Structure formats: C-alpha cells, structure tokens
Amino acid sequence: MSDPWDAQFEDMLRPVLQHLPPGEPLRPDTDLAQAGLDSMGTVELLLSLEDHYSISLPDEMLQSSTFSTPESVWKAITAVRDQGAEA
Amino acid sequence: MSTSRPDHEVALDQVLPVLRRHASEVDENASFPSESLTALRTSGLLGSVIPSQHGGWGMSLSQFVETAQLLAGACLTSASIWAMHCQQADALARYGNQGFTDEILPQIAAGQVYLASVTTEPVKGGHALSAHSAALHSDEYLSFDRKAPVVTGGRHADGFLITLRASATAPETQVSLIYADRSQLRIEQSGDWRTLGMRGTDSVSLHLKGKVPDRQVIGGHGGFREVAVESYLPMAHIGWSACWLGAAKGVFAELVQELRRPGRRGGPQLSSDLVRERLARIRLDLELVHSYLQRVVSEVEQCWRAGQSVGEPVQQIHLNSLKLCASELCYRAVDRMIELAGLSLGYSKDSVVPLERCLRDLRSASLNYSNERLLTVTGAMTLMDRSVRLA
Structure with a gap:
C-alpha cells in the first residue's frame, strides 16, 4: 500500500521526530509528540512545509491537534492546497 | 450583622508580620526562613490551592496571585518558597492518583507537608x-x-x-x-x-x-508534559511574576512613604521635575506588569473553567511574555528606585527601605528559568501566530 502523502512530506517530517528510529515506518497515526515533535520542531516543520508546498496555514489551524499525527498534518496541507486551487 | 473575612485574609494578618520581622536576617545570614515556614504551616496557607474537599482553601488563581504579592511585599524569599510549594500542590491536586491524593492532600492542607x-x-x-x-x-x-x-x-x-x-x-x-x-x-x-x-x-x-x-x-508514566503545560509552567510563571511584582511594589510603597515623611532631611527633593519623572517611570513599569499579570491570569482562569488547554501557541506566548516582562520590568523598577533614592537611602544595606536587598533578589528573576531560552521559544512561537493575537 502506498503512503497517503508524497515522499518530500516524509523527508521534512522525519528530521523533527528525534525519537523515531530511522528504520521505523511513519504511519498515518504515529503520535508525533511521542516521536519527539516539540514546540520548536513544530515551528521548523511548519516553515519547511509552507515553503515547499507554497501555502500558508491559517492561524486557526496552528494548534496541537493539527500536529498530532502525520495524517492530521497532511490533511491540513491538502485542505489549504485544495482551497488555493479552487480560488 | 457579622461579616466573615476569607480564611486566607485572616491568615495573612498573622503571617505577614512574621515574614517582615525575619526578612533581613534571612538575607544577612543566608538562612532558610524557618520561622516564616512555621507561620505558613500553622496558618493554613500551605493548603491554599488544595481543594476544599481535601481540607484546603481551594484558592482561585486570582487569589493565589494577590496572596503571593502580599507575602512578597514582606519577604520575597518566603513568598517564592510558598509560591513554588503551591505550584507542586496544584500539580498533585489536578493530576495525582486519586487513592494517593486522598492521603497526601489533607496532610498538605494541614501544613504537615512542605x-x-x-x-x-x-x-x-x-x-x-x-x-x-x-x-x-x-x-x-x-x-x-x-x-x-x-x-x-x-x-x-x-x-x-x-x-x-x-x-x-x-x-x-x-x-x-x-x-x-x-x-x-x-x-x-x-x-x-x-x-x-x-x-x-x-x-x-x-x-x-x-x-x-x-x-x-x-499524571501517569511519561505524562509530565501535560502536567507541565497545563499546571506546572502556568503556576510557575504566574507565581514568580506575582512575587517579583509584590516585592517591587512593597519597596516602592516604603520608598514613597519615606520620601513623604515630615521632617526628612536631604535626599530627593519632591518639588523637582526630575524626581517626579523618575517616580512616574517606576510607577509605569509596575502598572504594566500588574495589568499584564491580571490579564494573563484571567485568560488562564477562563481556559481552566472551560476545560481548554493553555498549551496552544498563543497562550504559551502570553505566559512566557508575562515571565519575561515581570522579570525585566520589576528589576528595572527597583534599579530606578535606587537611582532616585541615592547612595544612603537607595544603595545602602542600612537604609530604612530595603532596596539594596530587593535589587539583589530580583537580579535572579531573569536567570530563574532563563529568559534567554524563553525568548528563543517565544520568538519561534510568534511565527505561528501571524495574526498577532495579543493578550
């Protein structure tokens, strides 16, 4: 089964997950806080995602629930991208 | 008709004179304020934030902040010890295992456990x-x-x-x-x-x-992060800020009283525009810390009442900003009081106003939970709040 996200997404996410061993697969429901995502890591991740996908996540999305799992982060990105495409 | 005062107000009447009496020797001898701790134990104040069903006073955050300021106006060392104790007690009361809290909380409320x-x-x-x-x-x-x-x-x-x-x-x-x-x-x-x-x-x-x-x-195995974000850190930043403000306000009140003392000779001339400008600058710093403290307290109380987290970036920025501004402005205010009061009334250990001790004490404020690290974190979080939601 292929990942629900593109390869670059995982390349940006892995470096901020200090406790996820390199060989361990990233699952949609991986608990990012448990995997080592802290508040500083969240900021780094946000900046690289916004830059790479040329999007701006609105402030109301920037809460802990958005950054709880890879799936929730990816959903936020696709929602904003889709909105941009419709506009 | 009899009006009964809240327990903590009655307790403060007994405790504040003890703290005041020992503040100077605690500093001079670098000795733990044992007499003050005994007074805090017997007064019931160690149980301030313990819920009433466990024998405490179930103080609101606003009452905790008022009490911390009053204690710090008498002795900043004792007030900090009390505020840090309350920070621990709050974490225990909110996140402790129920079977265990049923045992320990009444002991804390009874003043047996510091x-x-x-x-x-x-x-x-x-x-x-x-x-x-x-x-x-x-x-x-x-x-x-x-x-x-x-x-x-x-x-x-x-x-x-x-x-x-x-x-x-x-x-x-x-x-x-x-x-x-x-x-x-x-x-x-x-x-x-x-x-x-x-x-x-x-x-x-x-x-x-x-x-x-x-x-x-x-808070469960590995559960400290939630305890820290929801209880430990808000209580620490708010408690310390209240203590620093209380200490700075306390010495300012004493300084103004001394400046107005009939028959005072030498020192600042109250008719001088420079003296009045300096007084205003000091007052301004204290007003700003006081109002921001009140604002952040009400924001945290609102979140707690609604069962919402205080861990979102905007609340974290406000809590960090409180600690940063209280530590910097309270110190600056006391430094300016010394500038205004001069060598003998301001800088001397033998002054009737303990500005010299207060300045040394408040110098720790930026180091205690380092401002440098807090600024870095707050700066990073600021990037997550593009619409700049101020407190």
Whole structure:
C-alpha cells in the first residue's frame, strides 16, 4: 500500500521526530509528540512545509491537534492546497 | 450583622508580620526562613490551592496571585518558597492518583507537608520538559538515582516532586513526575547555595536515591508534559511574576512613604521635575506588569473553567511574555528606585527601605528559568501566530 502523502512530506517530517528510529515506518497515526515533535520542531516543520508546498496555514489551524499525527498534518496541507486551487 | 473575612485574609494578618520581622536576617545570614515556614504551616496557607474537599482553601488563581504579592511585599524569599510549594500542590491536586491524593492532600492542607520541586539536572540545566535520570520499574514500584543542582528548600522539604525519564529505554523527552516523601529517600547534599540574592531559599544541590510505588506517579508514566503545560509552567510563571511584582511594589510603597515623611532631611527633593519623572517611570513599569499579570491570569482562569488547554501557541506566548516582562520590568523598577533614592537611602544595606536587598533578589528573576531560552521559544512561537493575537 502506498503512503497517503508524497515522499518530500516524509523527508521534512522525519528530521523533527528525534525519537523515531530511522528504520521505523511513519504511519498515518504515529503520535508525533511521542516521536519527539516539540514546540520548536513544530515551528521548523511548519516553515519547511509552507515553503515547499507554497501555502500558508491559517492561524486557526496552528494548534496541537493539527500536529498530532502525520495524517492530521497532511490533511491540513491538502485542505489549504485544495482551497488555493479552487480560488 | 457579622461579616466573615476569607480564611486566607485572616491568615495573612498573622503571617505577614512574621515574614517582615525575619526578612533581613534571612538575607544577612543566608538562612532558610524557618520561622516564616512555621507561620505558613500553622496558618493554613500551605493548603491554599488544595481543594476544599481535601481540607484546603481551594484558592482561585486570582487569589493565589494577590496572596503571593502580599507575602512578597514582606519577604520575597518566603513568598517564592510558598509560591513554588503551591505550584507542586496544584500539580498533585489536578493530576495525582486519586487513592494517593486522598492521603497526601489533607496532610498538605494541614501544613504537615512542605513540597519542594526537583526538575533541574546537571546534564540538562533548567530545561523543564526533559530528564536524564531514568525511573527503573519493578513490581509496581519505581526506583531512581537522581542528581539535582538547584532544589529550593531542599534540606527542609517534607515531600518532593521529582522529574525522571519515564524508563531506562525512554527518550529524554518522555518524562514522569513522581512524589517522594522524605522518608522514601536517601538524600545527600552535594553543594551549597551562596548567591548574590535570594540567599535564604537554600537552593542546594542534592543527590536523591529512592523507591516509590506506582501510585505516586503524577499524571501517569511519561505524562509530565501535560502536567507541565497545563499546571506546572502556568503556576510557575504566574507565581514568580506575582512575587517579583509584590516585592517591587512593597519597596516602592516604603520608598514613597519615606520620601513623604515630615521632617526628612536631604535626599530627593519632591518639588523637582526630575524626581517626579523618575517616580512616574517606576510607577509605569509596575502598572504594566500588574495589568499584564491580571490579564494573563484571567485568560488562564477562563481556559481552566472551560476545560481548554493553555498549551496552544498563543497562550504559551502570553505566559512566557508575562515571565519575561515581570522579570525585566520589576528589576528595572527597583534599579530606578535606587537611582532616585541615592547612595544612603537607595544603595545602602542600612537604609530604612530595603532596596539594596530587593535589587539583589530580583537580579535572579531573569536567570530563574532563563529568559534567554524563553525568548528563543517565544520568538519561534510568534511565527505561528501571524495574526498577532495579543493578550
């Protein structure tokens, strides 16, 4: 089964997950806080995602629930991208 | 018709004179304020934030802040010790295991248990959310061997809240908070506390070894992050800010009284525009800290009442900003009071107004939970709040 996200997404996410061993697969429901995502890591991740996908996540999305799992982060990105495409 | 005053107000009438009486010798001799702690124990104030069903006063955050300011106006060292105790008590009351809290909370409320906090560690400094020494698990008990470079009141506390890495294989960011009674610990003192100010907090280095049952884990194994974000850190930033403001306000009140004393000779001329401008600048700093403190307290109270987290970036920015501005502006205000008062009334240890002691004490404010690190975190979080939602 292929990942629900593109390869670059995982390349940006892995470096901020200090406790996820390199060989361990990233699952949609991986608990990012448990995997080592802290508040500083969240900021780094946000900046690289916004830059790479040329999007701006609105402030109301920037809460802990958005950054709880890879799936929730990816959903936020696709929602904003889709909105941009419709506009 | 009789009007009864709240318990904590009656208690403060008894306690404040004791704190005032010993504040100078506590600093002079760098001795722990034992008489003040005894007064706090017997008055019921150690149970301030313990819920009433466990024998405490169930103080609101606003009342906690008012009380901290009044205590700090009498003795900043004693007030800080009390505020840090309340910070531990709040974490226990909110996140402790119910079977255990039914036992320990009434003891705290009765003044039998003074709590100290063990969150610093040699390899990580004051970084609150990580821990190096691990909890070793066996048969529903966990044991530990933990060094802590700074434990306020460490030689005097009856119980300790200690952060530990959740297990030997857990990462340093997976942290458990445990309660350990003094009788469950072997404690060696490994360093003294000889500092510029806050000399009576006796914040010694300790080496602690012990074993406690699982029921003494607070917030579950590895659950410290939530305890810290929702209780520990808000209580710390708010409690310290209230103490610093109370101390600065207290010496300012004494200074203004002395300046207006009939028959005073020498020193600042009250008719001088320069003196009045300096008074206004000091007042401005205190007004700003006071109003921002009130604002952040009401924001946190609102979140707590609604069962919402205070861990979102915007609330974290506000809490951090409170600690940053209170530590900087209260110190600056007292520094300006010394500039205004001059060498004998301001700078001298023998002055009738204890500005010299207060300045030394408040110098610790930016170092205590380092402002430099807090600024870096706050700056990063600021990037997450593009619409700049101010408190």
